[in-house]
Amino acid sequence: MMQAEYKLSLPPLTEASADTIAADRMRAAQAGFGFVPNMYGVMANSPGLLDTYVHGYTRFRELSGFTPTEQEVVLLAVSRENGCTYCVAAHSFIADKMSGVPEAVTNAIRDGQPIPDARLAALHDFTRIMVVKRGLPDTADVNAFLGAGYSERQILEIVLAIAVKTLSNYANHLFHTPVDAIFAGRTWAD
Numbered sequence: 001m002m003q004a005e006y007k008l009s010l011p012p013l014t015e016a017s018a019d020t021i022a023a024d025r026m027r028a029a030q031a032g033f034g035f036v037p038n039m040y041g042v043m044a045n046s047p048g049l050l051d052t053y054v055h056g057y058t059r060f061r062e063l064s065g066f067t068p069t070e071q072e073v074v075l076l077a078v079s080r081e082n083g084c085t086y087c088v089a090a091h092s093f094i095a096d097k098m099s100g101v102p103e104a105v106t107n108a109i110r111d112g113q114p115i116p117d118a119r120l121a122a123l124h125d126f127t128r129i130m131v132v133k134r135g136l137p138d139t140a141d142v143n144a145f146l147g148a149g150y151s152e153r154q155i156l157e158i159v160l161a162i163a164v165k166t167l168s169n170y171a172n173h174l175f176h177t178p179v180d181a182i183f184a185g186r187t188w189a190d
Contacts, residue, residue: 012041056164064157068099077127084169092186122148
């Protein structure tokens with residue numbers, strides 16, 4: 001499990017104890033998911049953090065030009081590279097139950113194994129490179145991504161996904177956020 005040595009002592013908030021902005025995001029999560037993820041409760045301690053996360057995540061989902069499967073590949077690649085046990089579990093569940101990602105693809109990402117789909121493998125590899133190289137891919141990296149049929153604009157969409165997942169991954173590291181029961185079947189350890 002990758003968690004910060006120091007654990008923040010701020011308590012998880014509820015809709016009733018959160019400020020207006022965070023409470024609105026929690027209410028929307030309850031309406032959309034049927035529950036408020038543990039991650040939202042801890043991120044609500046910084047309303048700007050939760051609001052920015054939700055806004056960026058929504059924009060990535062709606063505007064990236066990636067299919068739901070491709071979106072999960074990107075979000076899982078970032079979360080795994082950052083070692084976020086919470087987000088890998090959550091996105092594995094979403095991949096399985098909502099986005100229609102073949103389980104072999106999700107499991108390959110989780111396990112650090114080759115992805116059995118060349119286009120998705122190129123997407124995963126480029127996303128990982130962007131995280132590892134801190135947004136400084138070399139020409140060969142970009143050409144491999146573009147050669148798989150992706151666009152330069154989608155490089156920017158990966159930047160958005162990295163930013164969004166960094167917000168949640170780092171918050172979860174600092175809070176040692178427990179995986180929600182609904183995601184527990186896809187618990188992951190780095």
